Amino acid sequence: MHAELVARMSKPLDTLINGKWVENEKGLVEWSEIDEGTFARFCEFAYTGDYQAAAPVRVAPPTPLSTENVDQIAIKQINESWLLYNKRMKTKTVTYDYSEVFLSHARLYAFADYYSIEDLMELSIRKLDEQMGCFNLHNGGRVTDVVQLIDFSYKNTRSDSVKQDRLRNTLSIYIARHIKELWPNTDFQGILESGGVAKDVIEKLGGV
Known part of the structure; x- marks a missing residue:
């Protein structure tokens, strides 16, 4: 550059x-702390004023478990749950993992925040907010995509006593709006054990 x-x-x-x-x-x-993808997006932004996020990864939909060496009653219960899940999903097949899409925005935001690149901070937040607004949680089937984003964001940003970090603010609003779909996921429940996440979400729930 x-x-x-x-x-x-x-x-x-x-x-x-x-x-x-x-x-x-x-x-x-x-810049040993910056991954290759984040650096490439930073360069793209520096020269064009915009950047392309990571692409979603195609994944296989859930499948019934094999009956080999597994308790038959447990298999029956799990596979019945799987059939019910597919019935609820109807034509909505969970075929794309958006974890890296979201993280590419968050990593760039954290980098921009560290170096006080205001325009890049605003752009990355806006892009992330737009993509999360269109994201389908598939009745909880893709909650882990969001959990990874929350975990990274709260580990790599800070809020002070005067103003909440913009990325944390965006995520806590999203969590408050989708809490019913997010809550059953055990990984999400583990994330809430972080005092920062729980505090921010509780504050937002009052306004939802």
């Missing part, structure tokens, strides 16, 4: 580029 372009994006980046980069004999800055 062009150093001057990066330096103009924020004061922290200007300090990074004109400090560490200048001091480095090779004229390089190591």
Whole structure:
């Protein structure tokens, strides 16, 4: 990337580029904490003002369990539940995993937040909010996609006593609106054990 372009994006980046980069004999800055996808999206944003999120991954729909070496009564109960699940789903087949789609936005937001790149923070939040607004939880079948996003976001952002982090705010509003579908998932319940998540959601539930 062009150093001057990066330096103009924020004061922290200007300090990074004109400090560490200048001091480095090779004229390089190591960003070991940034994954390749996030860096590529940052570069795309720097040159175009926009970026492409990760693509959803096609996955197989749930299937009945094998009866081999498994208690027959348990198998019968599980497979009956599976048939009921498919009946409820009707034509809505859970065929795409959106975990990386959501995480690509969140990782870019966390990077932008760390370096105070306001335009990129706003863009990543807007894109994430739009995609989550269209996301189908499939009666709880794809809750884990959202759980991974929540877990990453709360581990990599912070809210202060004056203002809530924008990513946390977006997620807590989403959780409050979809709490009935999210709650039965045990992974989601585990996430709520985090004081930060539970506190933010409780505050939002009053306004839903």
